[in-house]
Each structure stands twice: as structure tokens, then as C-alpha cells.
Amino acid sequence: MAERRFQIVYILPNLFTASSIFSGVLSIVASLHGEFAKAAWLIFLSLLFDGLDGRIARLTHTSSRFGAEFDSLADIVAFGVAPGILLYCFVGEGYGRFGILVTALYIIFGAIRLARFNVMSPGADPTVFIGVPIPTAAIFVSIWVLMFERYTSLHRMEWALLVSVLLLSILMVSHIRYPSFKKISLEKPMVTKTLVLLIGIASSLYLFPVEGFALLISLYVSWGVLRAAYMLFLRGRGGARRE
Structure with missing residues (x-):
């Protein structure tokens, strides 16, 4: 009985991983049928399942090499193929080979x-x-598709979305550092200020969810590039002074 219970607990996090894949497949099907908003939200649902599987595995002490590999394969479907098909069906198809390449x-x-x-x-x-994590890249693609769906005036800038995703793809394999927010240590005076800031951000997202997430994810992606450029600038100045 105890062994059977252990096996059920072992399967539980993998069921969430499978749910992430299933949501990704549903997103692909929605993209192929032209239901772009639905496809984008299904990618967010995949992200939710992806976040739960690891946490459940750690809470139940059922982490395994199989689970890690399964999760990685799920990510390429949910955050690689699904956003890629969404991008192509939404805008890439109209740009021929360039759309296919991106x-x-x-x-x-x-x-x-x-x-x-x-x-x-x-x-x-x-x-x-x-480098930019692939779930972050998937959020970027999905939220900007939702922005283009909401604001028809952006449709004249569809080419900019393709170019942005091309740059985003390069950032995924770059060595630019991005904060993970997994471990954040705050001094006591900063706790209250951080809490107030987070409440303010959450309130803004409640009022403007799509616009707010689009702004946050764009700032996150841009922050890494700006930080890397600033560090190169400082190194350049340091080298110039030594000369």
C-alpha cells in the first residue's frame, strides 16, 4: 500500500508536465484555426502548469532525472513550438521566407x-x-500578439514584431545575464518599500493586464541588453584610462 501511494505521488508532478504539453498542443491548434488570443492565453496556462510541476516535485520529494528531462521536452513544445506557430500564423505567414526563418x-x-x-x-x-529563458521568450511573443489583437493600430508595425522576436531568439543563446528572482535577500528597511512597490505593480496589472505584462516583459528583456551595454562601456572607459 505504501509503495502504491509513493508511485501515485511520483506521477503527480509529471501529470502537470503533461498538462503543460497538452496546453501547448491546444495553443497550436488554436493558432492554426486563427484563434490567436486563445492560443496566447493557452501558452500562459502552460506556464502555470510548468511552474507547478517543479514545485510539487520538490514539496513531495519526488524530483527525478526523468522528471527533469520530461520537463525540458515539455518546454520545447509549450514555449518553443507553440509560440513559434502562433507567431507564424499571426504575422510570419505574410512575410514569406523571412517569416519562416524567424x-x-x-x-x-x-x-x-x-x-x-x-x-x-x-x-x-x-x-x-x-540568456533570456525560453518561458520568458514565450510570454513576450504571446503578450505582444495579444497587444496587436487589442490595438488594431499596431497592425502596420507587424514587421517590428518579427524583428523583435528575431532579436529575442538571439538573446536566448547569448551570454547576457538576467535576474532569476529565485533568491532575493532584502534588508529590513527595503522590505516595506518592496511590498508597496509590488502592490502598486499588482494593482496596475489588475487594471491593465495585457498592457502591464507587455511593459514588464519588454523592460525585463531590454534591461539585460542595456546592462550588458553599460558594462561594456565601463570596461572600455577603464581600458582607455589605463592607456
């Missing part, structure tokens, strides 16, 4: 990003990500 590079570089993460994860710094 879609393909997004999925390929996403797979490379996952493979690199799996190789580096045992000794990686838990406070940072090296």
Missing part, C-alpha cells in the same frame, strides 16, 4: 537554450539566467 530560429535557439541550461544547471548561479 519562426525556425526561435524554435531552434529555444532548443539550444534549453540544452545549455540542462548542461549548466548543476553549477549555475541560482540568482541569474544566462
Whole structure:
């Protein structure tokens, strides 16, 4: 009886991983039928399942190598193929080979990003990500599709969405550092200020969910690039002074 109970608990996190894949497949089907808003929200649902499977595995002490590999394969479907198909059906199809190329590079570089993460994860710094994580990239694609769906005036800028995703794909395999927010230590004076800030952000997202998430994810992606450019600038100035 105890062994049977253990097996059921062991399966539970993998069911959430399977649910993430299923949501990704539903998103692909919705994209193929032109239901772009539905496809985008299904990718967010995949993200929810993806976040739950790891946490449940840790809470129930059922983490395993199989679960880690299954989760990684699920990510390429839910956050690689599904957003890629959404992007292509929404805008890429109208740009011929360029649209196909951007879609393909997004999925390929996403797979490379996952493979690199799996190789580096045992000794990686838990406070940072090296390159844009593929779930973040999936959110970027999904939320901006929702923005284009909501504001028809943006349709004249569809080419900018393709270019942005192309740059995003390159950022996934870059060595630019991004904060992971997994481990945040705050000094006591900062706790109240941080709480107030988070309440303010949550309130804004409640009023303007799509616009708020689009702004936050765009700032996050841009922050890594700006920080890397600033660090290069400082190094350049340091080298110039030594000369």
C-alpha cells in the first residue's frame, strides 16, 4: 500500500508536465484555426502548469532525472513550438521566407537554450539566467500578439514584431545575464518599500493586464541588453584610462 501511494505521488508532478504539453498542443491548434488570443492565453496556462510541476516535485520529494528531462521536452513544445506557430500564423505567414526563418530560429535557439541550461544547471548561479529563458521568450511573443489583437493600430508595425522576436531568439543563446528572482535577500528597511512597490505593480496589472505584462516583459528583456551595454562601456572607459 505504501509503495502504491509513493508511485501515485511520483506521477503527480509529471501529470502537470503533461498538462503543460497538452496546453501547448491546444495553443497550436488554436493558432492554426486563427484563434490567436486563445492560443496566447493557452501558452500562459502552460506556464502555470510548468511552474507547478517543479514545485510539487520538490514539496513531495519526488524530483527525478526523468522528471527533469520530461520537463525540458515539455518546454520545447509549450514555449518553443507553440509560440513559434502562433507567431507564424499571426504575422510570419505574410512575410514569406523571412517569416519562416524567424519562426525556425526561435524554435531552434529555444532548443539550444534549453540544452545549455540542462548542461549548466548543476553549477549555475541560482540568482541569474544566462540568456533570456525560453518561458520568458514565450510570454513576450504571446503578450505582444495579444497587444496587436487589442490595438488594431499596431497592425502596420507587424514587421517590428518579427524583428523583435528575431532579436529575442538571439538573446536566448547569448551570454547576457538576467535576474532569476529565485533568491532575493532584502534588508529590513527595503522590505516595506518592496511590498508597496509590488502592490502598486499588482494593482496596475489588475487594471491593465495585457498592457502591464507587455511593459514588464519588454523592460525585463531590454534591461539585460542595456546592462550588458553599460558594462561594456565601463570596461572600455577603464581600458582607455589605463592607456
